[in-house]
Amino acid sequence: xxxxxxxxxxxxxxxxxxxxxxxxxxxxxxxxxxxxxxxxxxx
Amino acid sequence: xxxxxxxxxxxxxxxxxxxxxxxxxxxxxxxxxxxxxxxxxxxxxxxxxxxxxxxxxxxxxxxxxxxxxxxxxxxxxxxxxxxxxxxxxxxxxxxxxxxxxxxxxxxxxxxxxxxxxxxxxxxxxxxxxxxxxxxxxxxxxxxxxxxxxxxxxxxxxxxxxxxxxxxxxxxxxxxxxxxxxxxxxxxxxxxxxxxxxxxxxxxxxxxxxxxxxxxxxxxxxxxxxxxxxxxxxxxxxxxxxxxxxxxxxxxxxxxxxxxxxxxxxxxxxxxxxxxxxxxxxxxxxxxxxxxxxxxxxxxxxxxxxxxxxxxxxxxxxxxxxxxxxxxxxxxxxxxxxxxxxxx
Numbered sequence: 085x086x087x088x089x090x091x092x093x094x095x096x097x098x099x100x101x102x103x104x105x106x107x108x109x110x111x112x113x114x115x116x117x118x119x120x121x122x123x124x125x126x127x
Numbered sequence: 128x129x130x131x132x133x134x135x136x137x138x139x140x141x142x143x144x145x146x147x148x149x150x151x152x153x154x155x156x157x158x159x160x161x162x163x164x165x166x167x168x169x170x171x172x173x174x175x176x177x178x179x180x181x182x183x184x185x186x187x188x189x190x191x192x193x194x195x196x197x198x199x200x201x202x203x204x205x206x207x208x209x210x211x212x213x214x215x216x217x218x219x220x221x222x223x224x225x226x227x228x229x230x231x232x233x234x235x236x237x238x239x240x241x242x243x244x245x246x247x248x249x250x251x252x253x254x255x256x257x258x259x260x261x262x263x264x265x266x267x268x269x270x271x272x273x274x275x276x277x278x279x280x281x282x283x284x285x286x287x288x289x290x291x292x293x294x295x296x297x298x299x300x301x302x303x304x305x306x307x308x309x310x311x312x313x314x315x316x317x318x319x320x321x322x323x324x325x326x327x328x329x330x331x332x333x334x335x336x337x338x339x340x341x342x343x344x345x346x347x348x349x350x351x352x353x354x355x356x357x358x359x360x361x362x363x364x365x366x367x368x369x370x371x372x373x374x375x376x377x378x379x380x381x382x383x384x385x386x387x388x389x390x391x392x393x394x395x396x397x398x399x400x401x402x403x404x405x406x407x408x409x410x411x412x413x414x415x416x417x418x419x420x421x422x423x424x425x426x427x428x429x430x431x432x433x434x435x436x437x438x439x440x441x442x443x444x445x446x447x448x449x450x451x452x453x454x455x456x457x458x459x460x461x462x463x464x465x466x467x468x469x470x
Binding site: 094095096097099100101103104107 | 256257259260263264266267270271277280281284287288
């Protein structure tokens, strides 16, 4: 399955994006800033 | 005869311009200065009676040749100043080869234009974010009708973003109104003690949410001349900032003093503090020391710009003293009034 990393500092944009993508059947991980994104990406 | 007439005319013109405070240079047919106002000499355009800037020389030559007046705006080097200066230069032929060149320093006006452009760019960004969020949240809600928990969550976000948008718009309107007014509308005698207790009331909920204590020391009755609502907004913004930039369970101090005819409202916190390089910029519109913190607190980046304009419109000023990690002290100073003057 395609895995998508959503990086967005605005909570009000990040949450609906993650929700919609998950609903479409993607596996989604998210991060609120660059540092967190690198960590999640490497995990 | 004609030549001396021209010189007489030039001399009169220069005298008139001197009186008007214009920066003006009159040059003869071989571009040598015959008259220059004090302001023009301050510009440092001349070297041994000759104009040094090529662009200005070209302008003068053009005016002499075409017998027409021409205005250009250009950036020139000015004697004794490190950076180039924007000037609006006008050359007008006076006859017999004489040309008068007038100059106006446009540097400050250009800087203001630039600030205005930045402001528009910033506003667009600040407005677009919540608008984008609202559109996305509404769309997500439409597709989540079968999921009550998601509906709850996104409806709450939608409301928060709408509130944020409303708050930003309100502050932009407030700020532009303050900036366009050179005097304070609905001016009257204002009791600063009332302003402070009103401001403390307005931030009570925010203070309680963070378990912060607001301690006020307003024993002395101090009056100023001005607009009650504006002053209440200024003090409220300052106390709100003190709360937002402090850790929970902290304390904010609000003191009112009168010193040699000057009223001082001093707001002290023991919060995160402000680095020296940021202190000069925090009163600029949309400037934020820490954008993510500001988002958390719902700040628009306009609060202190509003305070500054309210202070200026009241003939006062706002200053800050702060050390990172040790908290900040904001002091709003205003000309104090005797209570008796208005009664």
